[in-house]
Amino acid sequence: MDDVTDRRSDGKTAAETAADPAPYYRRHVFCCVNERPDGHPRGCCKERGAVRLRNYMKARAKELDLADVRINASGCLDRCELGPTVVIYPEGVWYSYQTPEDVDEILQTHLVEGRRVARLLLQPEDKGPIAEVGRAKAK
């Protein structure tokens, strides 16, 4: 995947060209709602409430009139131990979230204000389980 932090002065990444069409959505949010059988060693986002959280996010985004933001359910994003997980493009910023309050903060801070929710961010080097990730210890 391209490093979206490596933007040129025209706002495009090195892999984008002037011929690319404009993005259809300003932001595209993928919420993992993958389900695995009980007892699977990696667990899954669905068993940790991902469907409820994703549905809440979609409803709140509509209430906030975020018409240029798409909230999609996704299959496994392969960071299962850190779930429920969500990734927002084009930034490629990941969060682990657990409550409706976390959803509200992601919507307001990231999608409305364009900032980051530091306490929920996942770093590329973060591996599961979530209890071992630094930010979870800081809660």
Ligand code: FES
């Ligand atoms: S089950 Fe959600 S990231 Fe794999």
